[in-house]
Amino acid sequence: LLYGIATTGWHGCLMGGAKLQAAKQRLSARRRSMQQSRKDAGSCVHGRGKRRKFDAASALDKTEANVVRTACQQAAAAAAKRAVENGCSTIVREDFGGIKAQQEQARYMVQFPYYQLGSAIDWAAAKAGIEVVLVPSEYISTTCPSCGHSDERSYQRHRGHFRCMACSYARPADFVAAINMARRGGVDMKEWDKKFAAILRMSRQDAA
Numbered sequence: 001l002l003y004g005i006a007t008t009g010w011h012g013c014l015m016g017g018a019k020l021q022a023a024k025q026r027l028s029a030r031r032r033s034m035q036q037s038r039k040d041a042g043s044c045v046h047g048r049g050k051r052r053k054f055d056a057a058s059a060l061d062k063t064e065a066n067v068v069r070t071a072c073q074q075a076a077a078a079a080a081k082r083a084v085e086n087g088c089s090t091i092v093r094e095d096f097g098g099i100k101a102q103q104e105q106a107r108y109m110v111q112f113p114y115y116q117l118g119s120a121i122d123w124a125a126a127k128a129g130i131e132v133v134l135v136p137s138e139y140i141s142t143t144c145p146s147c148g149h150s151d152e153r154s155y156q157r158h159r160g161h162f163r164c165m166a167c168s169y170a171r172p173a174d175f176v177a178a179i180n181m182a183r184r185g186g187v188d189m190k191e192w193d194k195k196f197a198a199i200l201r202m203s204r205q206d207a208a
Helices: 003-005 018-034 051-086 113-128 173-184 190-207
Strands: 090-095 130-137 161-163 171-173
Touching: 003 161, 018 051, 051 090, 051 113, 090 113, 090 173, 130 173, 161 173, 171 173
Parallel strands: 090 130
Antiparallel strands: 161 171
């Protein structure tokens, strides 16, 4: 909600993932330079040292997993800190399928970055005494916050951009998702509606 109220949608307070992406790219480059895959591993330390090479590749996998986990924890801590600083009592986040710990798939899901981020947010919010509200993730970035029209073509995934196929309302997809998440989370949107109406009036005046 702060994202929507404090900005016009073009310039927000998003936490970029450039640092994490750069770290993953460096690890991928190292992995490619080794030219190793799991099928090349030997059954022991013999066999032209294949096992040793495989161990090095496994070490890279563990390093990447640690980098992702740390980034998720840092992002969650920053979100909880910002919520406390602004007097927020609730954090709204997407529910990515509702995988539970007792389900067999959970052991694979814990390696999924979005799942890790969600778990980290839950932990950081609980530590700060903030409630977490889960909302469905379906059509969260493809539904227009202006006219309510939903169309997969409106969400340009490769650019992270949204442009409504019905009313041509355009904003970054993350901004659109944030507004839709607030609505689904039962947030009082009166202030946002006022701001949104003003933004639309300015847009029409500029177009004229």
